[in-house]
Amino acid sequence: MSFSAQDLQDQIPKIFAPWITAMDLQVLEVGAGVGAGEVLLRLPVKPEFVHSGGVMCGQATMAAADTAMVLALMMELGEFRPMTTVQLQTSFLRPISGEHCLIRARVLRSGKSLAFGTIDISNPDGRLAAQATTTYALL
Amino acid sequence: MSFSAQDLQDQIPKIFAPWITAMDLQVLEVGAGVGAGEVLLRLPVKPEFVHSGGVMCGQATMAAADTAMVLALMMELGEFRPMTTVQLQTSFLRPISGEHCLIRARVLRSGKSLAFGTIDISNPDGRLAAQATTTYALL
């Protein structure tokens, strides 16, 4: 089975916590490449995500990264399977200060029980703002 | 200068994004040990943090960890200094399924420009649910 961007968008409120659904992540593109799950999302930099330093809080960045990877794994697997994040490491390279940011998640490997991925979070000008790597356990 | 738990609690809405303030993290204890910034927080497992699997979403865990470390660094430094998260790595050991969880953040080292810390997130029964390690740049 394969998913369209709209299919994934519709899954968000069914899979994720209401706190995550309320972030208003938007699925822009899916399925780049053969055999490699990949999704591109947009996150609006809402006023409630901005901290006293005037930029988007890192907590929103990490939340978006984790969420994007679950969707990328759905693309990879062709279905939603129960899974749990084993580990997520995020490096913060530059502030995010525009009106939105872009989140590209890509599955690096999906095995029987473990899956690995990487997530780039960029400013609209294309400059990389954060990069995450993550491991999931497929249940 | 030193801070009480209430002082830190009062700082939360001034420093963090409204999205984080609305998590309702509660500062329970501060200042364990000499020379080592440490704080203990409680996070209520609100219904909006719970995903389709019935447990608290990992995004809330990471958000709480990052937030707790900023407060621990305030304890360590005796002031709020502008800082930015360089990197945060979280490992997820067990689900969080009770009514709240506990977050203990501890500064491992605070140098001139970089600070390092570790955060334990536990279930109320004391079992470790997640562990994070993190690096901050002091600006």
Place this chain on the structure above:
Amino acid sequence: MSFSAQDLQDQIPKIFAPWITAMDLQVLEVGAGVGAGEVLLRLPVKPEFVHSGGVMCGQATMAAADTAMVLALMMELGEFRPMTTVQLQTSFLRPISGEHCLIRARVLRSGKSLAFGTIDISNPDGRLAAQATTTYALL
């Protein structure tokens, strides 16, 4: 089954690559606590581990951390089971410049297929030089 420090020492050349065995890690203590695998090792800061900056290279620190965790998992499991490192994250807090360093590895959780641990690498004066967190897959 339980292992003595000498038992673990004897296992090193049987399990690890010759390149690791030649590091001359020494098992000092094992089995601190019930239910939690823990080992304490000593690594001599050999001249070949020292880089142009005059301190022990980080590569040796990471190698020692990974090795120590395998031994801690043997303590936890009561046997050597085939396992593979899924992920290892190391933060470097201070240089290691003495004649040796101490490596304390502790299993945080050991489940059916995944195990989690943390490793502290300290200077002889007790000051923390590096901290690692790691995930292993039990095969």
Place this chain on the structure above:
Amino acid sequence: MSFSAQDLQDQIPKIFAPWITAMDLQVLEVGAGVGAGEVLLRLPVKPEFVHSGGVMCGQATMAAADTAMVLALMMELGEFRPMTTVQLQTSFLRPISGEHCLIRARVLRSGKSLAFGTIDISNPDGRLAAQATTTYALL
């Protein structure tokens, strides 16, 4: 100033610990792209790197990743500057079992005091075996 592959190769014994120099990393290519330090290295899978499971030990993978990033930073900066690894996270996706592996290190961002990079370690068939992300402090 810019460096050739041979220039970097010649720097290895001057910068790194003898234990690392003895790994016999070979600089294959340098300087892919404008403004982004990048290097491609080859590591022979020597018998001393192979553990009881018959594949290259993860410790060698991590050591190669860290070493490659220092060289990529030299390309980026146009000089060797004293630097220290702040943090290095490695995920292990697949075993390395051939006669050598390839290490591609790329600088993601180089700021005044911090630099970020990512390293792909692949089997000769191009399949990704490990991926590392790392932060360095420029001294």
